[in-house]
Amino acid sequence: MxxxxxxxxxxxxxxxxxxxxxxxxxxxxxxxxxxxYYYGGRSYAYAYRGYYYGGRPYYGYVPAVYYGPAYxxxxxxxxxxxxxxxxxxxxxxxxGYYGGLxxxxxxxxxxxxxxx
Numbered sequence: 001m002x003x004x005x006x007x008x009x010x011x012x013x014x015x016x017x018x019x020x021x022x023x024x025x026x027x028x029x030x031x032x033x034x035x036x037y038y039y040g041g042r043s044y045a046y047a048y049r050g051y052y053y054g055g056r057p058y059y060g061y062v063p064a065v066y067y068g069p070a071y072x073x074x075x076x077x078x079x080x081x082x083x084x085x086x087x088x089x090x091x092x093x094x095x096g097y098y099g100g101l102x103x104x105x106x107x108x109x110x111x112x113x114x115x116x
Contacts, residue, residue: 017041024050033059 013019022035031050048059
């Protein structure tokens with residue numbers, strides 16, 4: 001079910017207790033879409049910022065909080081070598097059998113019972 005209200009809000013229902021309501025707005029000269037999702041009796045609010053790609057309009061998710069540029073520095077200047085970290089499971093009885101499945105390395109071979 002899709003409905004457009006008099007105030008411009010678009011309401012979309014997916015069935016019993018599921019759907020969303022959205023409304024566009026402008027802030028700082030940019031187009032945004034405010035969307036409230038409803039699922040399982042709860043509502044979740046998200047914002048999306050408009051942009052064009054290939055001549056078509058799209059909306060990308062906008063996080064609720066931005067941190068200072070220093071916080072994002074790891075993405076632009078990653079560590080020069082991988083850092084090994086142990087999760088403390090090495091002494092667990094199950095780790096001897098399943099532990100190899102938890103590490104990311106190339107050439108990981110699965111037991112034949114798990115291979116597809």
